[in-house]
Amino acid sequence: MEYQFSDRVKALKPSAIREILKNSSAPGIIPLSAGNPAPDAFPYEAIRKVSAQLLEDTPIEALQYGVTEGYAPLREHLLGYMKKKHQVGTENDDILITSGAQQVMDLLTKTLLNEGDTVLCEAPSFIGSLNTFRSYRAKLVGIPMEEDGMDMACLEKALETEKNVKYLYTIPNFQNPSGITMSFEKRKKVYELCQKHGVMILEDNPYGDLRFAGEDVPSIKSLDTEGIVMYAGSFSKVVSPGMRVGYAIGPRAVLQKMVVCKQGEDVHSNMWAQIVCHRFMTGFDYEAHLQNLRDIYSRKSAVLLSAMEEHFRPLITWSHFEGGLFAWCTLPEGTDMLGFVKRAMERKACVVPGTAFLTDETEPCRSFRINFSTPTDEQLREGVKILGETAKAM
Known part of the structure; x- marks a missing residue:
């Protein structure tokens, strides 16, 4: 049979990272490509304890259908936690629990975009989100990155000249892939420009709790008095990516439409995982857990930086990073990067x-x-050594 694919998907390509991950799992491969949490970062003993108690005491709560908006105790706790700790959320905001933060990108795009509408995003940016936007046949316009975030002149020009801009997508903390953190001055400017042009901001913050150097920077959402910012959070990098629990905090009117879209996608997110996340946050020392993650990644990053200093200089340079999971490295002028x-x-x-x-x-x-x-x-040491030797050989 000859299959006729829809216009929306026939031009889509597999995620380059997902394809590379297939190779990275082969025996002997050094996996510098993945974005997975460190194996010792998972609180598996706490999850085992919570799960056993849940399935013994209230199993039906975890196994039955739930409401699309999400497990009510988790929603309530997250709203309070995010408001108190990060000044995220106003009286006009609400929260939706999603199947990972990736679903926030999908639901907001489905809610706001018509085919051909424009999405502004950092260049470079996270491929998973870019592919989501492409699947809705959005026009993607990249805003070049500087050492402290997007180029504001380029952003302002795009907002003034591009047609039907529906939102700006940004990862302001330890951006994937660049590792760059947007300065507070630029966050204020981003908000000011988008408010002026009537454009929403999709603030994706999966790595914000993984700062191991420098000072925290207030979120763009914490500046939001006009209801133009949708904040995407996730438990994937701080508890477990396999549990697929994320959340969106944003204007109630927009979230209500996203709820309707989610009903047609997966009805609701995994109930067991939502309850485990809630009980882990409220029944254990969550802040101590986050500090443990920072300690792990601080040490891991030090191993990487030491190896890069030894094997990369002077040919390969890298962007400064103070948290997250990634280093963005650049080859000398004239080098065939794909080669x-x-x-x-x-x-x-x-x-x-x-x-x-x-x-x-x-x-x-x-x-x-x-x-x-x-x-x-x-x-890490061996992989960086190989990369350095490869660059020198080329």
């Missing part, structure tokens, strides 16, 4: 080519992304 990635892969060191994160994958790019949370310390 470099291929040759490194042949030597068993797997990284993600920078082109995977561009709104236009045909644009020139000399950068690649390293993940330091997944590999062991020895794998």
